[in-house]
Amino acid sequence: MTRRLPVWTVTRHAVLIAGALVILMPFIWMISTASKPQTEIFSSHLHLIPEHFALWDNLRAAFAKADLWRFLLNGLIVTVSVFTLQLLVALPAAYALAKLRFLGRDTLFALVVFCILIPPQATAIPVFLLLHKLGLLDSYAALILPFSISVFGIFLMRQFFKTVPDDLIDAARMDGISEFGIVWRVMLPTAIPAVTAFGIFSVVAHWNDYFWPLIVLNSEYLRTPPLGVANFRNNEAGTDYGPLMAAAMVVIAPLVIAFLLAQRRFIEGITMTGIK
Amino acid sequence: MSDMAIRIGAGDSPEQAAVGPRPRSHRAGTALTAQALVAPAAMLMLIILLGPLAGVLALSFTDYQLGAPSFSWIGLANYREMFADKVFWISLRNTLTYVVIVVPGSVALGLGIALLIQSGSSLRSWYRTIYFLPVMATLIAMAIVWEFMLHPQFGLINGLLRSFGMQGHSWLQDRNTALYSLCAIGIWQAVGFNMVLFLAGLVSIPKPLYDAAEIDGASGAWSRFRLVTWPMLGPVTAFVVVISSIRSFQVFDTVQVLTKGGPSKSSEVLIYTMYTEGFEFFRSGYGAALTVVFLVFVLALTLLKARLNRGVHYA
Amino acid sequence: MAAIELSAIRKSFDRTDVLKGIDLKIEPGEFISLVGPSGCGKSTLLRIIAGLETQTSGQVRIDGEAVDGVRPSARNLAMVFQSYALYPHLTVFDNIAVPLRMRRLSAAQRLPLLGRLIPSRHRTERGIREDVERVAALLEISPLLSRKPGQLSGGQRQRVAVGRAIVRQPKAFLFDEPLSNLDAKLRVHMRAEIAQLHRRLKTTFVYVTHDQAEAMTMSGRIAVMIDGHLVQVGKPADVYDNPRDIRVAEFVGSPKINVLPGMVRADRGVEALGRPLELSAAAAAGACRICVRPERIELGGGPFAGTVTHLENMGAEAFVHVGCDGMVIPLVARIDDPRRLPEIGAPIGFGFAADAVRAFDASGKRIETTPRLRVIQPREPALV
Known part of the structure; x- marks a missing residue:
């Protein structure tokens, strides 16, 4: 737009910075608290910069009181397995729905679109009962299998595959690549941007998910990061805020760092829920 | 074919x-x-x-309980019980209150921030990143941070209030403020998401429209907003409102970890009620009936979105 | 080199018939163009030959063998696509190598990473490298081998696509409008290159295009398809000179052939625009259409009169548009010498030689015409 009055520029920055401070306040407070020794935390005197820097002590305490490494590892195992399964299931289906003609294709696609409408909480009770029947509760399988299909992923990839020219697929057929091979050798490489966005969407959703792990888990060693930090808090309620804030920092760190490194891609990936 | x-x-x-x-x-x-x-x-x-x-x-038409050897079809009995239960109505009212506060709050703020960011060219991506940060951060972890910020004695909020000479408050422990505190966290978390959707909408407004508006005599920022931005953003706004509503209806994490629906049910919401009935008391049938009510609301909103979807350019 | 034989090929999508019984014998080593307006079914026919589409009925034989049900890759044909269809994530080298790798490496050897560990893969890869480099040298794309398709110009992509097709020495090449994405200048250049390629490889080329000029200039024979039918097959000059159907006459040649309303009288005499021509027709009396190519229209005198409505001076030649009563579309005449152009709006007379006339009956079928016996000037073509 055209040049603005400096007054406006100043106002713009003033308002945005004030807002940014409010938005950042919990993060700042979290880091500040995580860096304070207990005596400073429990003082009614407000200060952000700790007088004694105790971040390392608090982190050490956090890692000693809860198996944070384990939680992070569980988060990694769950998100990676979920996304891998989702890709294995969704890509072939998306390819067939986008590019092949077969009996029932339109019905299947209509079902996919319908399933996108189902909120995850809606199917929780029956899926829980199913896992109970199968004896799979309180296991990695319980965390992973219910998310092995992402109808949204199928939808997204199908829309993307639609834009891949038919000629490319025909060329692959002429070159001797099988239909199954086309999915992995031709469609997947051309769809890398969409796969990345979908991957970010999926990983963020399942790293941060609290509802489902809360329902199906019992054992401590299976806890995902959100569940781990929530349990930490329940056990330490009101006593040990330094290590608790340090633990919270650890839990949000992987995604926040990844986000800061590749924010454009992340924003793209996350706002895809908007289409969902 | x-x-x-x-x-x-x-x-x-x-x-x-x-x-x-x-x-x-x-x-x-x-x-x-x-x-x-x-x-x-x-x-x-x-x-x-x-x-x-x-x-x-x-x-939802059975009396099934997890672990029970048998169950029977009981027709609408679950629904009858639910509609007679005060907790259900409290829960529904709280959920709606939450939606009615968080949606306008996060949409209006999101729009405002998006407009402010887009109105200048400097530091755009910095602001975008900062405001988007809460969307990325694990909500449970941040909820715990919020809990400490709202701590009656050592929390930042009360500390600030006191330094301005005002009375502190037991935000999450008071039945009059618990739900509203959760709303504030909800808005804090959702603003960035809505902002990004609005930014996408703003970027897709063709620049020549602004030139045309200028030539037609709309010289002030406000008249340009009225003439071009707002009408062009209309479909996006409707879309953002519906998405925020659906997301707000699903509020659970903060409730479960911070208030457990309390004190005295003052922050009880639908999904939390469903969770306690279905997964703490294992009354699967009754929990299913609650789920169906939740589904009706969300599906209604989703169908609304599907209709709006056609008007949104980038979706 | 392969002979391709199509017999009674029919194809319908849903309830629309796209191909309505195509019979065509393609000789080994010939360059044949399938040409026709868009939607005539030519691409579908090519895809049926390739095996990418299955005919509803009829048979395709390659070198005498029925190939129905044989996978596209097993037919050993190569295809060059309109959009080039290069794999965007692979380098030029890898693009050209794909068909070889799919043929020469086993499934295990093709596995990512693991495949490299299999010892024999190394030897096969060396053979593939040699073949790819030979083809690249032939097409003069050797410096581009390590680039991705996104970094190439349209003409370069076209060459890579051709390279991928010739590297495996197929029995025949199928081209699906390969030049239509190029700009006009490059298109003319690539025409010559493809024709040269055919002379060098001496393999069967089947070339689909909607551009009649492309078909006329490159191929040994053209097969004109209209509306799912193969209307005429022959040498370009024959088809141009002796169209058997008015749709062929109108499709082939640019500018389009002139169509004058006419009729066959009861005495077999022929009229155009109400004036008798020195022709007799072997057809029953009734309305007909008299077609004359622009270059056969003689301006400046003759039995017909009109007004100059528009001039197109191309430099080396010029086209004069003449509006006359009884015709909706102005008639177009070619003048070899643009320095002698008439004025726009000037009245002008015109005529044409009897042997320039191609007459068609009401249904569009060709009517044989013979000059009437009374020829006044035996040496000069009679101005009618």
Whole structure:
């Protein structure tokens, strides 16, 4: 737009910075608290910069009181397995729905679109009962299998595959690549941007998910990061805020760092829920 | 179109007999391959999504409890019990209150921030990143941080209030403020998401429209907003409102970890009630009935979105 | 080199018939163009030959063998696509190598990473490298081998696509409008290159295009398809000179052939625009259409009169548009010498030689015409 009055520029920055401070306040407070020794935390005197820097002590305490490494590892195992399964299931289906003609294709696609409408909480009770029947509760399988299909992923990839020219697929057929091979050798490489966005969407959703792990888990060693930090808090309620804030920092760190490194891609990936 | 594959056998010409048995057409093969490619997805969809969806409806008409040896069909008894239960109505009212506060709050702030960011060119991506940060951060961890910020004695909020000479408050422990505190966290978390959707909408407004508006005499920022930005953003706004509503309806994490619906049910919300009934008391049938109510609301909103979707350019 | 034989090919999508019984014998080593307006079914026919589409009925034979039900890759044909269809994530080298790798490496050897560990893969890869480099040298794309398709110009992509097709020495090449994405200048250049390629490889070329000029200039024979039918097959000059159907006459040649309303009288005499021509027709009396190519229209005198409505001076030649009563579309005449152009709006007379006339009956079928016996000037073509 055209040049603005400096007054406006100043106002713009003033308002945005004030807002940014409010938005950042919990993060700042979290880091500040995580860096304070207990005596400073429990003082009614407000200060952000700790007088004694105790971040390392608090982190050490956090890692000693809860198996944070384990939680992070569980988060990694769950998100990676979920996304891998989702890709294995969704890509072939998306390819067939986008590019092949077969009996029932339109019905299947209509079902996919319908399933996108189902909120995850809606199917929780029956899926829980199913896992109970199968004896799979309180296991990695319980965390992973219910998310092995992402109808949204199928939808997204199908829309993307639609834009891949038919000629490319025909060329692959002429070159001797099988239909199954086309999915992995031709469609997947051309769809890398969409796969990345979908991957970010999926990983963020399942790293941060609290509802489902809360329902199906019992054992401590299976806890995902959100569940781990929530349990930490329940056990330490009101006593040990330094290590608790340090633990919270650890839990949000992987995604926040990844986000800061590749924010454009992340924003793209996350706002895809908007289409969902 | 889909019956292409079946008709392949129809074209046998007389010469074929001489050539020998007709090899299976590879097109028919392709149709089989296609079905093989979608089979895992179709099966999982049935087992994990459609089956349970039907299951939740069916369960809501039973008195099934997890671990019970048998169950019976009890018709609408769950619904009758639910509608007679004060907790359900409190829960529904709280959920709606939450939605009615968080949606306008996060949409208006999101729009305002997006407009402010877009109105200048400096530091755009910095602001975008900062405001988007809460969307990325694990909500449970941040909820715990918020809890400490709202701590009656050592929390930042009360500390600030006191330094301005005001009275502190037991935000999460007071039945008059617990729900509103959760709303504030909800808005804090959702603003960045809405902002990004609005930014996308703003970017997609064709620049020549602003030039045209200028030539037509709309010189002030406000008249440009009225003439171009707001009408062009209309569909996006409607879309953002509906999405925020759906997301707000699903509020659970903060409630479960911070208030457990309390004090005295003052922050009880639908999904939390469903969770306690279905997964703490294992009254699956009753929990299913609550789920159905939740579903009705969300599906209604989703259908609304599907209608709006057509008007949104980038979706 | 392969002979391709199509017999009674029919194809319908849903309920629309796209191909309505195509019979065509393609000789080994010939360059044949399938040409016709868009939607005539030519691309579908090519895809049926390739095996990418299955005919509803009829048979395709390659070198005498029926190939129905044989996978596209097993037919050993190569295809060059309109959009080039290069794999965007692979380098030029890898693009050209794909068909070789799919043929020469086993499934295990093709596995990512693991495949490299299999010892024999190394030897096969060396053979593939040699073949790819030979083809690249032939097409003069050797410096581009390590680039991705996104970094190439349209003409370069076209060459890579051709390279991918010739590297495996197929029995025949199928081209699906390969030049239509190029700009006009490059298109003319690539025409010559493809024709040269055919002379060098001496393999069967089947070339689909909607551009009649492309078909006329490159191929040994053209097959004109209209509305799902193969209307005429022959040498370009024959088809141009002796169209058997008015749709062929109108499709082939640019500018379009002039169509004058006419009729066959009861005495077999022929009229155009109400004036008798020195022709007799072997057809029953009734309305007909008299077609004359622009270069056969003689301006400046003759039995017909009109007004100059528009001039197109191309430099080396010029086209004069003449509006006359009884015709909706102005008639177009070619003048070899643009320095002698008439004025726009000037009245002008015109005529044409009897042997320039191609007459068609009401249904569009060709009517044989013979000059009437009374020829006044035996040496000069009679101005009618």
